[in-house]
Amino acid sequence: MPGAAGRPTLAERLEMLFDEIRPQEPTGRRYTHDEVAAELRRVQPGLRVSGAYLSALRNGSKRNPSLDLLTALAQFFGVSASYFLDPTPQDQAEEEIALAKVGHHPQVRNLALRALELSPESLAVVTQIVERVLTDIRHGPPSAGQETVNRDTSQPDS
Structure with missing residues (x-):
């Protein structure tokens, strides 16, 4: 259950x-x-943390970890330290996780990095392709008789 004002708790x-x-x-x-x-502990040898303590934080029976532990957890999972420290609403926390998932998935990360090299027009084309693939996955590809190309109908045929 979210904490005050719809903000997720640490757990x-x-x-x-x-x-x-x-x-x-x-x-x-x-x-x-x-x-x-x-x-x-490997990355930060002086950090005192155990699996049992993480479990207690996760189930809410412990609630006040050190700033060092929160920072280390943020680095491990690929989110900013503000994920734990700022009172962000649920939807912002979910957005941060979505970005962290990109960092943990090598193929998606590579695609995202390559997309940075594209012009705005090329990026729009790639976005349309991805949206089309996702639509086909969700609803199946169009039937043989269905039109598969979007035509610009604002100009008359020559």
């Missing part, structure tokens, strides 16, 4: 990260508490 924010950010593909297995704690 809810952690739950979203563990649920959405995966070690391999977006639908792969979740990180374990012990796995995350071990990596945090």
Whole structure:
């Protein structure tokens, strides 16, 4: 249940990260508490954290982690530290997770980086292609008799 004014609690924010950010593909297995704690200690040897403590934060029985731990968790999951520190509403937290998922998925990250090189016109074409593929996935490809090309009808045929 969200905290004050629809803002997610620390436990809810952690739950979203563990649920959405995966070690391999977006639908792969979740990180374990012990796995995350071990990596945090490896990157920041002075940090005192265990899998059990992360579990307690995630289920809400512990609520006041150190700033160092929150910063380390943010770096691990690929979100900004403000994800934990700013009282952002639920939709903003979800947007931050969506961006972090891009960073954790090598093919999507590569596509996004390549898209930065495109002109606005080329980016619009690629966006249309992606939208068309997503539509086909959701609803199936058009039938053989359906028109598949959008025509500009503002100008008369020659």
